[in-house]
Amino acid sequence: MWWSGAGILAVIFPAVTVAVGYQLGGYPGVPCGFLVAGIATWFVGRRVNRTDDPKIYHNEHRLYSIPMQYWAFLWAFFALTQTVLGLLGEAGWQQE
Numbered sequence: 001m002w003w004s005g006a007g008i009l010a011v012i013f014p015a016v017t018v019a020v021g022y023q024l025g026g027y028p029g030v031p032c033g034f035l036v037a038g039i040a041t042w043f044v045g046r047r048v049n050r051t052d053d054p055k056i057y058h059n060e061h062r063l064y065s066i067p068m069q070y071w072a073f074l075w076a077f078f079a080l081t082q083t084v085l086g087l088l089g090e091a092g093w094q095q096e
Contacts, residue, residue, distance in 0.1 A: 005061035006048050010071035013037040013044075014078075031082040038075035045069025 003010075014037035021033030045068030049057045059067035 003063045005068075006044070007061045007063040007068050009044060009061075010041050010063040010068045013040045014075050027086060031079045031086065034075045034079035034082060038072040038079060041075060042069050042072035045072065 014034060017037040017040070018030055018033035021029030021031075021036070023029070025032065045061065046057075048061045049059050049067060049069060051058055057067070061068045063071060
């Protein structure tokens with residue numbers, strides 16, 4: 001299986017938030033959706049991977065062997081690139 005524990009949420013969060021962001025705001029909602037997904041993945045991943053000792057993480061909730069909370073960096077990167085692409089598109093840098 002390609003996920004363990006609640007690691008599947010690292011895929012569900014961006015799928016839902018990007019779809020909702022696009023429905024609410026069109027293309028500008030996509031980077032917002034990725035940003036919200038990154039925040040949710042970070043906090044939920046850290047919470048579910050924590051043990052009774054808050055300084056120790058077991059990282060049992062994974063997606064493709066990567067602990068869930070670290071997928072937040074990928075979603076933040078996607079938010080940044082989608083923002084830059086949107087700004088370049090508004091500036092006339094579209095491919096024809």
